Amino acid sequence: MIDANVDDPGELMTIATTAAEKQLDLxxxxxxxxxxxRLIQLKFFDGFYETFAELGLTPATYAILMLVRDNPGVVPSSIAALLRxxxxxxxxxxxxxxxxxxVKRSRSKIDRRAIEITLTSKGEKLMRDAVRLTAPYNRRMLAPLNETERSTLIGLLNRICPF
Amino acid sequence: MIDANVDDPGELMTIATTAAEKQLDLxxxxxxxxxxxRLIQLKFFDGFYETFAELGLTPATYAILMLVRDNPGVVPSSIAALLRxxxxxxxxxxxxxxxxxxVKRSRSKIDRRAIEITLTSKGEKLMRDAVRLTAPYNRRMLAPLNETERSTLIGLLNRICPF
DNA sequence: TATTGTTATACTCTATAACTATA
DNA sequence: TATAGTTATAGAGTATAACAATA
Known part of the structure; x- marks a missing residue:
């Protein structure tokens, strides 16, 4: 050890990188x-990959597959509009x-331009596994809040959610 | 008009693209x-560009400049850590x-590896203009909520915000 | 030996234009 | 003439490795 910061004994002097250390005004x-x-969303993405990477899911594929699970036969244009x-x-x-x-893609018999998307049995199994990981993931991301506060937050978020 | 959907008279038959039209289970x-x-964040980004594009600001530059405004002399490594x-x-x-x-970049006299960032007078003026647009932008994004609900939401978001 | 900032580069995500087949 | 889906491609945002200057 060559030099030590008086305010931070025992460590090499470094420039503080957190708001608390640096006393930044936020x-x-x-x-x-x-x-x-935006910051919360980055946190949720990081947490998502920690939880779901083992299943090979990304936030986008999770949402797509869940939407298809609950709406078998949904067409790509509907999925795209909803998930932006x-x-x-x-x-x-x-x-x-x-x-x-x-997933399985099959031509609609009503409108042969459209493709109807459904889950395969493999897709259904994957989403059953994903569902098992979802509640713990949600809880972990909202850990600073109690049960009432979580419900309040989810309710308010859904009110400003654009759909 | 060649063909009309009985459920949707007066319009060409199209595949519904919103959750409400398509009765999707969400x-x-x-x-x-x-x-x-994630959806809310996309909505905030769209709204941000509608409001602040005339000033040439992006969400990233807005945050950087606001951070520098309130913390003159802040170094890039601190900005990077805070804004992820x-x-x-x-x-x-x-x-x-x-x-x-x-902005102005100048070598720190304490640590000559570090660069201290400050706003120029032009940067200060830009942020004064940006601040004037901020409250209306926030109100517009949170329009579905009343004043109490907005405060509640902001409080809860700050509790789960990772800094 | 570690850290700050830089450069170069690669990778992912997102956006746009042009095409086909169907309506 | 308009829409669903496709292909190709371009752009923005993000991530990683190697480097020079400084500690």
């Missing part, structure tokens, strides 16, 4: 919900899910 | 806060902001 940004929501994905990008993902044996 | 996804938060940006990516943005005359 009051303004904390009152911008869009900023706070561009159709070309969704097409690619759906082909990957089909290649992985998780 | 109950499962609505109870996954991470999913709802990688240092190489932040470096690029800071050089753009410097080229635009919004």
């Amino acid at each position: 009051a303004a940004l904390r009152n911008v919900p869009g900023f706070v929501i 994905l561009q159709l070309p990008n969704l097409t690619k993902i759906l082909h990957q899910l089909e290649d992985a044996g998780l | 109950a499962a996804l609505r109870n996954v806060p991470g999913f709802v938060i 940006l990688q240092l190489p990516n932040l470096t690029k943005i800071l050089h753009q902001l410097e080229d635009a005359g919004l």
Whole structure:
């Protein structure tokens, strides 16, 4: 050890990298919900991968497969509109899910332009496994809140959710 | 008009693209806060660009400049840690902001590896303009909630925000 | 030997235009 | 003429490795 910071004995002197250490003023940004929501979303994504990577799921494929599970025969344009994905990008993902044996694509008999998406049995099994991990994941992400507060938050979020 | 849907008279037959039209079952996804938060974040980003694009601000530059405004002399590594940006990516943005005359970069006299970031007067003026647009933007994004609910939401979000 | 900031680069996500087949 | 899906491609955002200067 060459040099030591008097305020931080026992460690090499480094520039503080957390708000608390650096005493940064964050009051303004904390009152911008869009900023706070962005940070929370990054936290949820990190937590998602920690929990669901073992199943090979991403946030996007989780949402797509869950939507298909509850709405068998849903068409790509509906999925894209709801999940705010561009159709070309969704097409690619759906082909990957089909290649992985998780979904089945079949021409609609009513409108032969449309493709009806359903889960395969492999896809259904995957989502059963995913569902088992979901409640613990949600609890972990909302750990600072008690049960009442979690319900309140989910209710308020759904009120401002654009669908 | 060639053909008309009996359920939708007066319009060409199209596949419904909203949850309401298509009667999609979204109950499962609505109870996954991470999913709802992702959609809300996309909504906030869209709204952000509608409001702040005229100032040339992005969500990232807004946050960076606001942080620098309230913490003059803050170093890139602190900004990166707080805003969850990688240092190489932040470096690029800071050089753009410097080229635009919004921030000043100067070597720290305490630690000559570090760069202290401050706003220029042009940067200060820009953020005064941005602040004027912020409250209306926040209100518009949280329009479905009353004043009490907005406060409750912001409080709960800050409790789960990772800093 | 570790840290700050930089450069270069790769990878993922997202967006747009042009095409086909169907309506 | 408009829509569903596809293909190709471009752009933005994000991540990683290697480096120089400084501690």
